[in-house]
Amino acid sequence: MQTYEIYPICTGIFSAAEKSNFTFQKDQGVKIQAPILMYLIKGKDKVILADTGCSDGEWAAKHHHPLVRTAEQEPLRALAAHGVCPDDVDIIVNTHLHWDHCFNNDLFPKAKIFVQERELRFAACPLPTQYTYYEALQTGMVPKWIDCVRRMQTVDGDHELCDGVKLVFLPGHTEGFQGLLVNTDAGGCLIASDCLPLYENWPGNGARFHATGIHTNLLSLFASYRRIEQMNVKYFPGHEIEVLQIKKYPEKGD
Ligand SMILES: [Zn+2]
Ligand SMILES: [Zn+2]
Known part of the structure; x- marks a missing residue:
């Protein structure tokens, strides 16, 4: 099976995110710094993005929460630092279509975009x-994912994306949420995104899951958590500041 390298990329940091949005009914009123992450996944002949991150600070402050984005965190510049230019991206996987996970789909004109049919x-x-969260049409906004709808390919449930990368249907945070199970030299890794936004949601080693605070269906969410438990893999969360310590996974020599 082919192996891949995973690079967490920060596209901005919520400066005072409500923690209980990530930890259901726990730490209400506590504010934390929460990066908005996308993941670059590089294989022998494929460049994949898991999510494309958030807007700039001005848009976020107007419609969502204040965020800080340095020039280096602008998605194209952040990817250029990894030797990736926009046309190099073959595939985008949107774990879900919340604004902070699909805002920059349109920056990658050659990418095919994979999303769950139920999510769309x-x-x-x-x-x-x-x-x-969706910048929904019902509010008078036009969600960003619509710009690229012609390049979207829907899938229904689990799906082999390519050799070594599988899309895993994990509903609960949203109705059509999916993670990516990626084969690396250090074993399987799950890009869990907002299914497990922090490491605190699942410390592993037999610990229980603590549900994310934002969900459409808690029964589905916990069924998804049970699936993750059975996978027995390392996971990459959607908004965890500690992830920024990882430049590349696996590190050489791991
Ligand atoms: Zn979300
Ligand atoms: Zn999110």
């Missing part, structure tokens, strides 16, 4: 509690 349907008509 839900994004067109979300629960009202999630209107803002």
Whole structure:
């Protein structure tokens, strides 16, 4: 099976994110720094992006939460630092269509975009509690994913994306949420994104899962957590500041 390298990329940092949005009913009122992450996945002949990150600070402050983005964290510049230019990206996988995970799809004109069929349907008509996260049509906004809808390929459930990368259907945070199971020289890794936004959601070693605070269905979410437990893999979260310590996974010599 082919192996890949994973590079976490920060596209901005929420300066005071409500922690309980990530840890259901725990630490209400506590504010944390939360990066908005996308993941560059490089293989022998494929460049894949898991999510494409958030908007600039001005848009975020107006419609969502204040965030800080340095010039180096602008997605194209951050990718250039890894030797990747926009045309190099073959595949984008949107774990889900919340604004902070698909905002920059349009920067990669040659990429085919993979999204779950159920996610696309839900994004067109979300629960009202999630209107803002989707920048939903129902609020008078035009969600960014619409710009690239012609390049989208929908899948229904688990899907072999290519040799060594599998899309795994993990609903709960949203109706059509998916993770990416990536084969590396250090074993399988799950890009869990907002299914497990922090390391605290699942410390592993037999610890229980703590649900993310934002979800459409807790039963589905916990069924997804049980699936993750059975995978027995390392996971990469969606908004964890500690991830920024990792420049490349696996490190050489791991
Ligand atoms: Zn989300
Ligand atoms: Zn998110």
